[in-house]
Amino acid sequence: MEFLNYFGEVFSFINLITLIFGTIGGILLGAAPGLSPTMAVALLIPFTFHMPAEQGLIMLGAVYTSTIAGGAISAILLKIPGAPANIATVMDGYPMAQNNQSKEALHYCFISSLVGGVIGIIVLIFFTPILAKFALKFGPSEMFWIAILGVTVIATFDSGSVTKGIFSGAFGMWIATIGTDPIIGVERFVIDPIFAGGVNIIAALVGLFAIPQVFSLIENKLNESDIFQMEKRKLIDSIKYNISRVKALTVGSVIGTIIGLIPGVGGQIAGLVAYDQIKKFTPTKAGRFGKGEPDGIIAAESANNAIVGPSLVPLLILSVPGSPTAAVLLGGLLIHGIFPGPDLFTNHPKVVWTFIDSLLVGQFFMCIFGLYISGLAKYVLKTPVHYMAGIIVVLSIFGTYSVQNSFADVIVMLSLGTFMFLISKLGFSAAPIVLGIMLGPIAEANFITAKLIADTQDGILLYLLNGPINQVMIGLCILSIAYGLYGEIAKRKIR
Amino acid sequence: MIKINNIIVLITASLIALFLFYLSFRGGNSAAYLLPRTYSVILASIVIILIFFHIRKKNNFYKELNLKKIFPTIIFIILFILYGEDLGFYFSTTLIFFFITTFYSPEEKSIKNLIKAGIVCSIFMCFIYILFSLLLKVQVPGFILFSLANS
Structure with missing residues (x-):
């Protein structure tokens, strides 16, 4: 019950204000069509760099949670999911509108x-310390495989193609080797002295997620359809009805929690699976789904928010993010000098528990503010996309520069972003590249340590392959690649 | 409009893999280059798999790229990389913001709409100035505009 000790921290004036602003801002960002939670968190990371660690993480956590919920506003009113996680919400949300x-x-x-x-965060609170105790058994070889597994899983699940996903992950890990070698001190691929320290994570994050979004916004005109007017509806009636839908809430929350624990699987999968399952669990209503059935929204939305907490369990302990947004959040932890791992709760208990507690409190704020400002969000929905594109470019430039006052970071951000947009057209995905850049140094540091130990024993190959945990990790890597390949081949056969 | 098919994907992936392979194996100290070399070999292997998929004609990837539409923004980004620091951030980003909001606007390019975009641009850049220069105390390259405030 250690989490209770740090509850007071969330309610300190500055943390509370940060949480409220993060929640309101997240709902509005989520409501804006085309702005994904991943991009919103990536764009905010440079700003949190100037804050104390707890405050910065509270801001990022609040935005992560509320952008997913806010994305339902445009899904319901415009038939455009604000985030990929809201795809299933459109199916019954728009017909209800x-x-x-x-x-x-x-x-x-x-x-x-x-x-x-709330269910997802409770799982995070109780599962993480248990997993942390288990993860204490991990040595350099296990940590090396964990980093490889993180990249592999995201590469397999977040890409349309496994081969392209792994290509992106390996490319990201190669980028991470730019700079000075951590042991020998040799400079690798340093075309300019500014790269001696490697590629800045924030510049890479902002570039890879925000700049392609700008190009997408200006390339594809979004539909500017009419926004529906709000009818009169008592909140208490909605609460009563919603609570009475126990089956839909349970199906959504349980599926979201389980899917959140699987590394690499995003909220859109959780929402779609929950939507599909509630249809099967309520055969009497089968004909009403897709025509405005509230159970469809309830299952999809409880599922896509239930993944938030569990997606952080493997992230905080093993550095393996549960979703692409959690992968970006890893960048937020790293810039504050917080390295996820088994000893995270021992080294930084205040920061981590305050962050987790703020996620729990943030769920209530998200609901309260969401209910009251969803009416106002229609004005955000009307923001022309070309203004949105301009705002993202300017914020990206200033945000990236502000981290180290380095113009080179801005150049890296803009170049990587433009490159990412072009290769995204070829079917490559940003999340594996980002994860490769972030987990690359962890993989390399542990590989070198493992090699130093192994040189006194049977050699690096046997050292990396021996031991039950190593073998499980390798098995999981192979399984995720095989599963992705199987899915890809099956998809091609259907075509 | 450029039509992207699997051949373009293969050529791009091969060029990236070859370039990184060359850089990795050109280095001197083998121990420091062990992991970059491993990654570049993985990249090259994936390209071979992609070629194999293509030969078996099972990969029918197809997408479109509206280069004409995004080309002006790419030019602005290149100009910013070349001259942004000398011109100052406030001046150069104001130009970028104004360009994007007017060039990509679906509205008619009239004086009234240009003034409207100019007003929005000024208000937003004032917000950026307050946020970064006054609140976060970030010293951005100033040029003439706001150079006094930054000094």
């Missing part, structure tokens, strides 16, 4: 998100 029930749909969305989110 067409049936003059938009306010009711938004109520269900935020109440269900609260239920799913």
Whole structure:
């Protein structure tokens, strides 16, 4: 029950204000079509660099949670999911809005998100310390394989193609080797002295996630359809009905929690699986799904918010993010000098527990503010996309520069971003590259340590392959690649 | 509009893999270059797999790139990389913001709309100035605009 000791920290004036601003800002960012939670968190990281660690993480956590819930606003009112996690919400949310029930749909969305989110955070609170105790058995070889597993899993699940995903991951890990070698001190691929310290994580994060979004916004005009007017609906009626939908809430929350614990699987999978399952669990309503059935929204929204907490369990202990947004959050931890690992709760208990507690409190704020500002969010929905694109470019430039007052970081950010947009057109994905850049140094440091130990024993190959944990990790790497390849081949056969 | 098919994917992936392979194996100290070399071999192997998939004609990737539409922004980004520091951040980013909001606006390019974009641009850049220069105390390259405030 250590988490209770740090609850007071969340309610300190500055942390509370940060949480409130992060939540409101996250809901509005989420409501803006085309701005994904991953991009929102990436764009915010440079700003949190100037804050104390707890405050910065509270801000990032609040934005992560609330952008997913906020994304339902545009899904319901515009038929455009604000985030990939809201794809399933469109299916019944938009028909409800067409049936003059938009306010009711938004109520269900935020109440269900609260239920799913709280269950997910409780899993995070109780699972993480257990996993941490287990992870204390990990040595350099296990940590090396964990880093490889992190990249492999994200590469397999977050890409349309496994081969391209692994290519992106290996490319990211290669980028991470730019700079001075950590043991021998040799400079590698340093074309200019500014790269002696390697590629700055924040510049890479902002570039890889924000700049391609700008190009996408200006390349594809989003539909500018009419926004539905809100009907009169009592909140208490929505709460009563929502709580009575126990089956939909349970299916959504349980599926979201389980999927969140699997590294690399995003909220969109959770939402779609929960939507599919609630259809199967309620055969009597089968014909009503897709035509404005509240259970569809309740299951999808409770699932996509339930993944937030569990997706952080493997991230905090093993550096393996549960979702692409969690991968970006890893960057937020690293810039504050917090390295995820088994001893995280021993070395930084205040920072980590305050962050987790803030996620729990943030769920309630997300619901309260979401219910009240969802009406105002229609103005955000009307923001023209070309203004949005301009705002992202300027914030990216200033945000990246502000981290180390380095113009070279801005050049890296813009170059990597433009390059990413072009290769995204070839089917390559940003998340594995980012994870490669972040986990590359962890893999290299542990590989070198393992090599030094192994040189006195049977050699590096046997050292890396021996031991049950190593073998499980290698097995999981192979399994995730094989599963991805199987899915890819099956997809091609269907075509 | 450029139509991207699997051949373009293969050529790009091969060029990236070859370039990184060359850089990795050109280095002197073998111990420091062990991991970059391993990664470049993985990249080269994946290219071979991609070629294998393509030969078996099972990979029918197809996408479109509207280069004409994004080309002006790429030019602005290159100009910013070359001259952004000399021109100062506030001046050069104001130009970028104004360009994006006017060039990509679906509205008619009238004087009224240009003034509207100019007002939005000024308000937003004032917000950026307050946030970065006054609140976060970030010393950005100033040029003429705001150079006094930064000094």
